[in-house]
Amino acid sequence: MSKLSQKHLLGIKNITREDIELIFETAENFKEVINRPIKKVPSLRDVTIANVFFENSTRTRLSFELAQKRLSADVVNFSASNSSVKKGETLLDTVNNILAMKVDMIVMRHASPGAPHYLSKHIKANIVNAGDGTHEHPTQALLDTFSIREKLGDVGGKKIAIIGDILHSRVALSNIFALKKLGAKVMVCGPPTLLPKFIGQLGVEVEFDVRKALQWCDVANVLRIQLERQQIKYFPSLREYTLYYGITKKMLDSLKKQIVIMHPGPINRGVELSSDAADSQHSIILDQVENGVAVRMAVLYLLAGAA
Amino acid sequence: MQKKLILDSDLLDITINRLCQQLIEIHGDFSETVILGMQPRGIYVADIIHKKLEKDIKKNIPLGYLDATFYRDDFRRREVPAKANETRVPFIIEGKQVVLVDDVLFTGRTIRAAMDAMIAFGRPAKVELLVLLDRKYTRELPVAADYVGKAVNTLTSQRVLVELEAQGHKQNKIWLINKD
Numbered sequence: 052m053s054k055l056s057q058k059h060l061l062g063i064k065n066i067t068r069e070d071i072e073l074i075f076e077t078a079e080n081f082k083e084v085i086n087r088p089i090k091k092v093p094s095l096r097d098v099t100i101a102n103v104f105f106e107n108s109t110r111t112r113l114s115f116e117l118a119q120k121r122l123s124a125d126v127v128n129f130s131a132s133n134s135s136v137k138k139g140e141t142l143l144d145t146v147n148n149i150l151a152m153k154v155d156m157i158v159m160r161h162a163s164p165g166a167p168h169y170l171s172k173h174i175k176a177n178i179v180n181a182g183d184g185t186h187e188h189p190t191q192a193l194l195d196t197f198s199i200r201e202k203l204g205d206v207g208g209k210k211i212a213i214i215g216d217i218l219h220s221r222v223a224l225s226n227i228f229a230l231k232k233l234g235a236k237v238m239v240c241g242p243p244t245l246l247p248k249f250i251g252q253l254g255v256e257v258e259f260d261v262r263k264a265l266q267w268c269d270v271a272n273v274l275r276i277q278l279e280r281q282q283i284k285y286f287p288s289l290r291e292y293t294l295y296y297g298i299t300k301k302m303l304d305s306l307k308k309q310i311v312i313m314h315p316g317p318i319n320r321g322v323e324l325s326s327d328a329a330d331s332q333h334s335i336i337l338d339q340v341e342n343g344v345a346v347r348m349a350v351l352y353l354l355a356g357a358a
Numbered sequence: 359m360q361k362k363l364i365l366d367s368d369l370l371d372i373t374i375n376r377l378c379q380q381l382i383e384i385h386g387d388f389s390e391t392v393i394l395g396m397q398p399r400g401i402y403v404a405d406i407i408h409k410k411l412e413k414d415i416k417k418n419i420p421l422g423y424l425d426a427t428f429y430r431d432d433f434r435r436r437e438v439p440a441k442a443n444e445t446r447v448p449f450i451i452e453g454k455q456v457v458l459v460d461d462v463l464f465t466g467r468t469i470r471a472a473m474d475a476m477i478a479f480g481r482p483a484k485v486e487l488l489v490l491l492d493r494k495y496t497r498e499l500p501v502a503a504d505y506v507g508k509a510v511n512t513l514t515s516q517r518v519l520v521e522l523e524a525q526g527h528k529q530n531k532i533w534l535i536n537k538d
Contacts, residue, residue: 054438080425080442089478092428352428356439 054357059171059178060350062187063228071232075197077349078342085121085344095124098355100156101149104181105131105142108160110316110340111181111191115158118347124355127154142166143173150176156355159183177354185219185280191315192225194346196233198339199270202311207234212264214240215274215296215323218247218285222315223274227253240264241296244285261296265303270311273298273324293322300327311335364491364510364518365532373507377488378410380505381457388419390483391455396472397425397443400460402524403490407459422447424458426471445475452480457505461520463489466501491518491532510534 055070063071084092100119104112112128119126129149140148146157156177159167164186167178182188200206211230217223217239230237231254238256239246251257258264265271276292286292303310312324312333320326329336365373385391388411395404401423408421427442458472469487476482488505493512512518517535521527 053441077442080427080444083445084428087478088480091478093474094428094430094433097434353439356433357437 055353058354058357059167059180060189060354061167061171061178061180063189063192063225063232064187066189068232071193071196071229074193074346074349074353075200077353078193078197078345081121081348081352082342082345085341085348091121091123093123094352095119095122095355098122098155099125099127099153100158100351101127101129101154102181103129103146103149103157103159105159105161105166106182108181110343111160111188114340114343115179115181115190115347118344118351121344122348122351124156124351127152142170146170146174150174156351179350179354182221184221185224186221187225187228188221188315189225189229190343190347190350191222192229193350194339194343195222195226195272195313195315196229196235197346198313198335198342199235199311201338201342202335203269206230208236209270210236210238210268211270211272212238212240212258212268213272213274214261214264214298216245216276216285217241217250217274218245219277219280220274222272226272227255231255238264238267242286242292261298262302265298265306265310268310269308270313271298272313272315274315275317275319275323289322297321297323297325298328299325300331303328303331303333309333313339316340360536361519362534362536363531364534365508365530367530370507370530370532373490374406374410377505377507378407378414381407381411381488382415384486385455385457387415387417390453391457392420392422392449392451393457393459394422394424394447394451394472394476396458396460396468397423397427397445399462399520399525400458402522403461403488403520404459405524406522407488420449422449424472424475426468426475429471429474431467431471447479450480451476451482453483454480456482456485457488458485459488461489462491462493462518463487463501463503463506464493464496464518466497466499469501470499490520493518 053073056067158179158181160181161183164184166183167180171178196206213223227237238258240258314336393408395401423446425443425445427440486504489503490507492503492506492509494509515537519533519535521531523530
C-alpha cells in the first residue's frame, strides 16, 4: 500500500524519487492490462476527468484519453480554440465552470508556464500538468524514463544525452529532473543559441558537438526544433541545423556501441532525425508511445486513489 | 498481542495432501483445468498445491497469478490505494475449469473482484474456489469456498497470519492474532 506524496502532478521538480518509482511499478501492471484481449479495468468508474487543452496536442491528448477510458473514467474534452476563452473568460473562471459540473480531475495543457501551479492553489480537483509552455511536461518525462528503465533495466548510472532545442523544451526540463532524481548522468547538446544560459546549474553536462554526445551516451533523446515557439532566428537555416545536429543511421552505425534513440514526437523526419535512424533497431520511439498510455494510467490511478 | 497457532507445519502438509486428493477426485487428469493463484499471498499456496499435483499426476498443469487490485470495490474509499501486483495468465481460460486459490477467505470481496478480473481472460466453463483457511461468519458477500483447508471461528477484530517457507519464513505456520 502506498500513495504519492502530492495531490497533483504539476511537475517532476516537486515529486520524490519514491513517487517516480511507485508510478513505474504501477505502470508495469497497467502495461500488462493494455496488452490483454480486454484492455479495460473498472477502477475509475465513478471518476470524471476533464481534458482542458489551451494548446494544440494530438499524441498527449489521445494518450491521456485512452488511459482514462481504459480505467473506465468518464471523460470530457475541452479545447480553447472553440470555447469561451476566445470571448475573454479567465482561466480560473473557465476551470471553475467545468468543476461546477462535478468533475474530479483536470488534465491541463497551457501555453503559460506555471498555469497549473496557479490553478492548484485555487481549486480542489486533482490536476495533471500535460505541458505548461516551455516549463514542464511531467508525464512525458515519466514515460521516457520508464522506457529507458524497460530497455536498459535501470536508469541509475546510465548516460542520457538530450539533443536539440533545449531552450524551448518542457520535455528537456522534466526529463533532466526525472533522470537526476533516478541517478542518471545527463548531457544536453545543441547549438549554443538553443541552450539556456544557466543550464549547467541543473547538474548536467553541456556539449556542442553532437558526435561527441553520441559517443558518450547510452541513450540519445532527440528533440524537435520548435519553430512555433521561436520568435527570432536561433540558427541560419533548418538545412544548416540538419548538417550540424541531424542524426543519421550512418552516424549511429559508426559508433563503437549500440545506443538507444528516443524522440517525444512529433518527428520532423530529415531535420533532427533521418528516416533510417528513426526506423532503425536503435529506436524505441513507438515503445515510448505505448508506455505513455500505461504511465498515464498509473498517474491517474494513483492520484484518484488517494482522494 | 496474543498469538494462537492454528496450523503447524505437519498439520499443514496433511491438509495440503487432502486438498490435492479432493482436486484430483473432481478434476481427474486436469486436462481441462487451470489453477489461478490470487495475488499477493494466494500465489504461494497455489505454488505448493500446483507442485504437489504435478508430482502426483505426472502432468503439466497450467498455473497463473491473478491480481484483482484494479477491480476492488473499495478504491477511493480507503486512505491509501492498495498496491497492485503482477498478473501472469499465459493461457486462455475460455471454456476451462478454473480453480481460484487464496490463503484466507474473509469478507469475500477479494474473490468478487477476482472473478471480475478473471473474465478479462475469457469465459470459463466453471470456477471453483480453494482456500487454506476459511474464516466463518465474517462474509460480507455470498461467497463460499469449494475446497477448505481448515475452517475457523474468528472475530472481525482478529487477524489471521499465514507464514509459509516460500515467503521466507523458517517454518510453515498459521496463526490467529488478537489485535489490541
